[in-house]
Amino acid sequence: MSTIAAFYGGKSILITGATGFMGKVLMEKLFRTSPDLKVIYILVRPKAGQTLQQRVFQILNSKLFEKVKEICPNVHEKIRAIYADLNQNDFGISKEDMQELLSCTNIIFHCAATVRFDAALRHAVQLNVTATQQLLLMASQMPRLEAFIHISTAFSNCNLKHIDEVIYPCPVEPKKIIDSLEWLDDAIIDEITPKLIGDRPNTYTYTKALGEMVVQQESGNMNIAIIRPSIVGATWQEPFPAGKGFLRAIKATPMAVADLIPVDTVVNLTLAVGWYTAVHRPKSTLVYHCTSGNLNPCNWGKMGFQVLATFEKIPLERAFRRPYANFTTNNFTTQYRNAVSHRAPAIIYDFYLRLTGRKPRMTKLMNRLLRAVSMMEYFVNRSWEWSTYNTEMLMSELSPEDQRVFNFDVRQLNWLEYIENYVLGIKKYLLKEDMAGIPEAKQHLKRLRNIHYLFNTALFLIAWRLLIARSQMARNVWFFIVSFCYKFLSYFRASSTLKV
Numbered sequence: 001m002s003t004i005a006a007f008y009g010g011k012s013i014l015i016t017g018a019t020g021f022m023g024k025v026l027m028e029k030l031f032r033t034s035p036d037l038k039v040i041y042i043l044v045r046p047k048a049g050q051t052l053q054q055r056v057f058q059i060l061n062s063k064l065f066e067k068v069k070e071i072c073p074n075v076h077e078k079i080r081a082i083y084a085d086l087n088q089n090d091f092g093i094s095k096e097d098m099q100e101l102l103s104c105t106n107i108i109f110h111c112a113a114t115v116r117f118d119a120a121l122r123h124a125v126q127l128n129v130t131a132t133q134q135l136l137l138m139a140s141q142m143p144r145l146e147a148f149i150h151i152s153t154a155f156s157n158c159n160l161k162h163i164d165e166v167i168y169p170c171p172v173e174p175k176k177i178i179d180s181l182e183w184l185d186d187a188i189i190d191e192i193t194p195k196l197i198g199d200r201p202n203t204y205t206y207t208k209a210l211g212e213m214v215v216q217q218e219s220g221n222m223n224i225a226i227i228r229p230s231i232v233g234a235t236w237q238e239p240f241p242a243g244k245g246f247l248r249a250i251k252a253t254p255m256a257v258a259d260l261i262p263v264d265t266v267v268n269l270t271l272a273v274g275w276y277t278a279v280h281r282p283k284s285t286l287v288y289h290c291t292s293g294n295l296n297p298c299n300w301g302k303m304g305f306q307v308l309a310t311f312e313k314i315p316l317e318r319a320f321r322r323p324y325a326n327f328t329t330n331n332f333t334t335q336y337r338n339a340v341s342h343r344a345p346a347i348i349y350d351f352y353l354r355l356t357g358r359k360p361r362m363t364k365l366m367n368r369l370l371r372a373v374s375m376m377e378y379f380v381n382r383s384w385e386w387s388t389y390n391t392e393m394l395m396s397e398l399s400p401e402d403q404r405v406f407n408f409d410v411r412q413l414n415w416l417e418y419i420e421n422y423v424l425g426i427k428k429y430l431l432k433e434d435m436a437g438i439p440e441a442k443q444h445l446k447r448l449r450n451i452h453y454l455f456n457t458a459l460f461l462i463a464w465r466l467l468i469a470r471s472q473m474a475r476n477v478w479f480f481i482v483s484f485c486y487k488f489l490s491y492f493r494a495s496s497t498l499k500v
């Protein structure tokens, strides 16, 4: 029997960010491995016209929860959705709900955050710093609390090259930032944002670092741990635009480490840390790196190659262009490739849409995609070293059964297999494409290749024709090539006649 799974049995667990990518997988694993847990409280806000109940219903009816519903048929009774908006004071939680949370919660997993790189500083601080502070305040009033697990990011200190499993201080105290944001107006905040974030690339990494400081400062005598995952598997959507042929070139360093980590690895580590923190009660707040680079590195070049090889084998339907990956580290080449490989085809396609009476959309889409990709540039042109002493220590503390059920050993990860499954997952679950359509998709790619050759040949001939009309030198070269080919053909014909 798994010790960790048994630990969560009968527990009341509070999860923030349960409707998010990682939160859903965390909840699923908890129900699957500890179906006898008492209740999972989730802090949810209504969104996109859906009530709390509708959101929970949607999660439970997703493919992810199919197995859980078999193992734990009364799963819907064990999820208690509590109205909460992390942007509000006390999260806007009702008195009764707050009372229940304070008196019953045993474990907290704090996953909620704004993960947008370009969030305004005020918003990012509110969610990633102030909300964390408020949740810690709530946690300090919970008599039955055994552990508080905070999800941060391995990139919270991406301004450093070597990162240890410690909390690094930021120059300005989080409390001072929170206080000043209360009275500064948005224009001034925008002005001082670059100075505050310093050598970090965005407000996301900066506020996640501030969030960690808050955790350290407000920990009191609670059992707290911080988990720092790197780039979590499926949030990385790049293979999709690449597979459709929208994105064919990128400013990336092929040798830089692509520190991806599968979401199930992150969730397994998170649950193991929850158990360890509650049972072993380490004296200080431990930080756990959930990264792949130092134990099982894969670089962007290798990853790009494998992604493309998989799209050759299992192509996506109705691709815009043939998938292709061009990595460059040069700014000028990036601009050139963006113009020739991205913007020009989008403009031509929009022209075709206009001609056929449809609304042009590709240029707009392409601009959005290129903007998103440019925000990732910082992360695909650098490598970091994360130490993983605490994570490895924890691995050695697990029983063989726990090491199997809650496996977070990235050394066992086979990248080629992982990427293939990833691409397959995008095709089947994100784009909902049928595998039976693969032969047609391959035909479509062949047609795109022929169009590409035809287009290039036509372009070459036009350019050549224009050159010949204007330059004697070009005419001489042309004459030389034609006469050379003629002589070669005559020789070839003569020698084959002799053989006969």
Ligand SMILES: CCCCCCCCCCCCCCCCCCCCCCCC(=O)SCCNC(=O)CCNC(=O)[C@H](O)C(C)(C)COP(=O)(O)OP(=O)(O)OC[C@H]1O[C@@H](n2cnc3c(N)ncnc32)[C@H](O)[C@@H]1OP(=O)(O)O
Residues within 6 Å of the ligand: 115, 116, 117, 118, 153, 154, 155, 230, 231, 232, 235, 236, 237, 238, 239, 241, 242, 247, 248, 249, 250, 252, 300, 303, 304, 305, 307, 308, 324, 325, 326, 327, 365, 368, 369, 371, 372, 373, 375, 376, 379, 380
């Ligand atoms: C030549 C290409 C060959 C490709 C071969 C294949 C792979 C080879 C390697 C290529 C490298 C490519 C880069 C990989 C990505 C590296 C990511 C590094 C991230 C470091 C993360 C730090 C760790 C964290 O904690 S991350 C937390 C997670 N946060 C995010 O991931 C959020 C990032 N996104 C944003 O902040 C916003 O989306 C933003 C600001 C970038 C754009 O916002 P906007 O409102 O303008 O548009 P959106 O609607 O949100 O998106 C527009 C467009 O971009 C696509 N997109 C968005 N996010 C991602 C993403 N994380 N990965 C890939 N693509 C993304 C999105 O799908 C949209 O595309 P559409 O086609 O329009 O749908």
Ligand SMILES: NC(=O)C1=CN([C@@H]2O[C@H](COP(=O)(O)OP(=O)(O)OC[C@H]3O[C@@H](n4cnc5c(N)ncnc54)[C@H](OP(=O)(O)O)[C@@H]3O)[C@@H](O)[C@H]2O)C=CC1
Residues within 6 Å of the ligand: 016, 017, 018, 019, 020, 021, 022, 023, 043, 044, 045, 047, 084, 085, 086, 087, 110, 111, 112, 113, 114, 115, 127, 151, 152, 153, 154, 208, 228, 229, 230, 231, 232, 233, 235
């Ligand atoms: N994804 C990644 O690659 C990585 C993520 N992380 C960290 O992991 C954690 C989870 O990330 P991930 O699951 O990818 O993020 P998502 O964006 O998928 O999920 C964010 C969650 O936070 C909730 N949330 C946001 N704002 C509010 C609010 N005002 N009130 C209530 N809930 C709110 C969202 O709720 P709603 O559904 O209502 O919007 C959602 O459930 C974050 O702390 C992130 O920093 C760390 C490293 C990498």
